Amino acid sequence: MPQPLRRGRRVELVRPTLGHAAHFVAAAQRSRDLHRSWVTPPLDRRTFANWVRRCRQPDYEGLLLLRRTDGLPVGVINLSAIIRGAFQNAFVGYYGFADSTGCGYMTDGMKLVARFAFEDLRLHRLEANIQPDNTRSIALVRRAGFEFEGLAVRYLKIAGRWRDHEHWVRRNE
Numbered sequence: 138m139p140q141p142l143r144r145g146r147r148v149e150l151v152r153p154t155l156g157h158a159a160h161f162v163a164a165a166q167r168s169r170d171l172h173r174s175w176v177t178p179p180l181d182r183r184t185f186a187n188w189v190r191r192c193r194q195p196d197y198e199g200l201l202l203l204r205r206t207d208g209l210p211v212g213v214i215n216l217s218a219i220i221r222g223a224f225q226n227a228f229v230g231y232y233g234f235a236d237s238t239g240c241g242y243m244t245d246g247m248k249l250v251a252r253f254a255f256e257d258l259r260l261h262r263l264e265a266n267i268q269p270d271n272t273r274s275i276a277l278v279r280r281a282g283f284e285f286e287g288l289a290v291r292y293l294k295i296a297g298r299w300r301d302h303e304h305w306v307r308r309n310e
Contacts, residue, residue, distance in 0.1 A: 141203075142200070142249075142253055142257070143249040143250075143252060143253050144205070144249075145205075145245040145246065145248065145249045146205075146245055147204065147205060147240070147241055147242050147245045148202040148203060148204060148205060148211060148212075148242050148245050148246045148249070149202070149203045149205055149208075150200050150201075150202060150214075150246060150249045150250065150253060151200070151201050151203055152192060152198075152199070152200065152201070153185075153188070153189050153192060153199060153200075153201040154189065155185075155186060155189060157185075157201060157210060158182050158185045158186070159182075160209055160210055161179070161185055161201070161210045162179065162180065162181060162182060162185055164209070164210050164211075164234040164235075164236065165178045165179060165180050165234065166180060167234065167235055167236055168232075168233075168234045168235040168236075170235070171233075171234075171235040171238070172232055174268075174271075174295075174296065175232065175268070175271060175274070175295075176230070176232045178213065178232060195219070196217070196218060196219045196220075197215070197216065197217050197218075197219065198215070198216040198219065198227075198253075198254075198258070199213065199215050199216075200213065200214045200215065200216070200246075200250060200253070201213055202214065202233075202242060202243070202245075202246040204237065204242065210234065211233060211234055211237040211240075211242040211243075211246075212231065212232060212233035212234060212237070212242060212243050212246055213231060213232055214229065214230075214231040214246055214247060214250045215229070215230045215231065216228070216229060216250070216254060216258070216260075216263070217230060219258070219260070224261075224262070225259065225260045225261035225262065226260065226261065226262045226263075226264065227254060227258075227260055227262075227263055227264070228263075228264050228265070228266070229247075229250070229263050229264065229265045229278075230265075231243065231246075231247065231265075231274075231277075238273075243277055244277060244280045244281060247277060247278070247280075247281035248281055248282075251263060251281060251282065251307055254309075255309035260309065261308060261309050262306060262307070262308050262309070263283070263306065263307045263308075264304065264305070264306050265278050265283060265304075265305040265306075266289060266292060266293065266302040266303070266304055266305070267302055267303050267305060268295075268300055268301070268302055268303075269288070269301060269302070269303050275303065275305070278305045278307075279305075281307065282307050283305040283306060283307040284305065284306055284307070285303060285304070285305055286304045286305065286306050287303075287304050288301060288302070288303055288304070289301065289302045289303075289304050
């Protein structure tokens with residue numbers, strides 16, 4: 138298994154490998170009801186392998202959160218559409234697994250990812266777009282130091298409908 142990129146109190150931040158597939162897919166399968174309205178994580182080995190390949194692209198960092206006590210996956214935080222030049226920005230997408238919610242793993246992980254993005258990737262800005270009724274996700278970004286910037290009306294098409302999203306940002310100042 139790869140060396141962690143960052144270690145927190147509860148989780149380690151790693152780049153996913155095919156060796157994570159079995160535990161990841163099992164956790165994603167158990168979390169289907171939790172994720173139904175918000176995200177579609179890989180639910181089989183093939184789509185997991187596709188995600189691992191996507192994680193190797195220069196404009197994308199897919200990061201797996203592993204629980205420090207046993208090395209099992211507890212969540213994912215993706216940095217996508219990484220833009221360099223004058224912008225130095227990435228979009229943040231994330232999800233935790235159902236059997237590890239409410240334990241602080243995602244909060245620990247989000248803080249680690251911000252440090253990784255700002256210190257290692259040298260980004261200036263992280264953006265998270267969250268559906269207004271996803272209160273747990275909004276609470277997570279607040280705990281991780283993101284600030285509300287406004288509402289994006291009919292921003293993303295999810296489950297066949299254009300949905301509003303709150304726009305949250307954390308800057309490296």
